[in-house]
Amino acid sequence: MADNTTVVEQDVDDATNKMAIRALIPLLITFVLGTLCLQGFNLVFQQVGADVGAPDQASLITAFPSLVLGIVCFIYGSLGDFISLRRLVTVGLIVLFVGSLFGFFANYFLPANLWTVIIARVLQTAGEQVAGSAFLVVATKYLKNSLKVIFFGLYTAAYQLSASIGVFAAGFLSTISWQFLFLIPAVTIIFLPILLKNLPDSNGSGDKIDTVGFVIFGVATAFLTLFFSYMSWWMIALAAVLFIGFGVYISKAKNPFITPAFFKNTRWLMAISLIALFYFTNYVVSPFYNAIGGALYNMDSSQVSTYLVWAFVCAAIVGTSSGVIIGKIGRQAGIITAACLIMCGFAGAAFCVDKGFILLTLCACVLYCGVGLLYSPVVSTVLGTLSTEESGRGVGLNDLVMNVSPSIGIAIFGSLLAGVPAVDEAGSAAARAAAATGYSQLLLIAAGVILLGLIVYLVFRKHIYGTK
Template identity: 70%
Template structure:
């Protein structure tokens, strides 16, 4: 008689040391995927006007960036939140396959056949939806499975990767647009070859709850979409729809048996205090490049291409500091790093306001100062927010972070962009500038004031935020 012995297979993700090693292998490939996807995104943002002219739809060219940006705002939240419920392996497979389909479809449909505005938009939407899986899963893995000393390092690498890919994307688009912009679609194709290694090193288990609240996700996703659209188009009916959907969502999570977010999530006062930092600090996130571009063109008579050759060094500074942010936090601590980042951003804004007429090279140095703060800020502020939540809710925390960053930055560019376009602040400034330069100096001072408000908010709430650490 043969006796069969069943041996339980140990889950490698239950051992901290093993999970750290496996997570790092997966994170590196996810980061490369995110870089290539963002590079493609930044490239199309630069050449969308040319693409619109080439496909015979110059008036609709802005849709090439508008639709993917809308999709990005929605999927950032959904992917992060799904990390608490579904297999990360399945999520990554779906993302990389979608990215590949979008890349090949975009290239083939627009290179071998007659290019069309809608084939470009569909391809870009698919690419955006696919590549953001890598970014969201990267943040979920880092938040859930890395030890604290490694979390800050990989959060820093994430923001460094974004800044670096943004700068490379500008140059890549410039080169490829002179050959054939359709080749931009092929940049992320190589990521499909990462799939075997990712499947080997990603956790396959559920986040602890096999039930996925698709009704809740749909309501919240639509509400987020209309809110994002409102700040893009300033159509008040969109805001009304968003408010109504958020109200329906509030009722739903109180009545549903298993909502993906419970009312208790929003009663976490430590999380509310921490997320308020993102609301303030990322208000100006989309404003710096348009502001410096406007100063270069209207005050110094430069072209956008000339401005970009200067400002790109600010992105490089952000990438370098972001890469080093883990080491910096290890030396001085998370709170001092956050305060230092805020001070650098304040100093960058104020110095730029004082130097509006001092030459564009000097302005570039002030932009570098500001972006050093941007590069240092992401890791301590995101890890601070995530640490206010239990590990089981960290995916939803990542999703909320991304959503708030997108929405607050959209509000910021709407407000600052409106003031910039109206020239209502032009004429005079306490910096001594006059005419159009005074308007830009005043806007830069407003930006510095917002960053100072963020620092004050942090100093007021930091005891509350870190009370249980």
């Protein structure tokens, strides 16, 4: 059954579609290997910090790349509206390759140093995200409408699969030498000739890049991201001032990269709010399950990960199939189904907290099936509210919200998680019951957030799709 919206999106010709497919495959592989490396370092950063003699500063190994990721997600997608994707991807792959080699040689053949690790990871993160952003821009602008949900589904499946493989790769390589993690995405340089042949040489308007606007927005985003890592109020205050200044700037500038009219698109505003709500809980599952496993089941993180990996596998399988599924049931039914699966996963876990970790794992599998199904229809819905000329900026803002919203979520849920009663060494029944109740309440709150997103969608979906 086709989607029941009445919006008619202009399709591309067969030649453009074939060119896009030939470019999307290597872009996807590059994104997978870059994400795999990212997830690997997220797992072993404490070991890396200890090995370089800076255990107290180990979190910087993940904090700085995360900061860069939050900024470049927006900038790369937006730049796709103004400059050649071929040029953008070329620079990105070269930066990724240089960062990979620098990280390996500087830390394997020379004494490992915290800042050489951080610099290499920043270069790798900045480089690999070009592939992710370019993938979404190409899929949005140059792919046939019937194939868009399929490739959006492959994108989220690739992310989930690379996340799970990254955990195991890091665990294996950490027993040999973590420096080899740097080399994983270096092989993507071989895709450069293919991408040079198939990526469009001209893209967007070709207008002069609004450097001032990008700098103001980028710095504001940087401080916003840093706030959720360090919770310093001066950072959020400065971010707020910069965002206000950005609003004043784009209302006065002659050719801003994004105009106030963009933010007056109420269809887009309603659609992007779905991203903010549905992805608010995206980072909480692992810390929730780690806490529950440790407090109630005496499990360490590695034991918990052997259970949770099956949830990532479920997400990858459903994500791969999501294009076919959405093609049969339509975007609206897909979003509703995905939201219900995520909500049921959280709610089911809330009632199974002390009933056994296998039951909790089954709930996580249900939840991640929803996550795997959600990305394709919700991103297609958001980008469908914009014109082709605005799709790059739409991709950038979509990625930005998808990164910032769960960062806010984990900051809030993390503080609530710290308030759950601890289980004493004796593991008394009363202490275990109190902890189980606390975890159940947090899981139900997470389910409530998804329910709120579903309600917003049901109330405003006609307006989002431009139907009466």
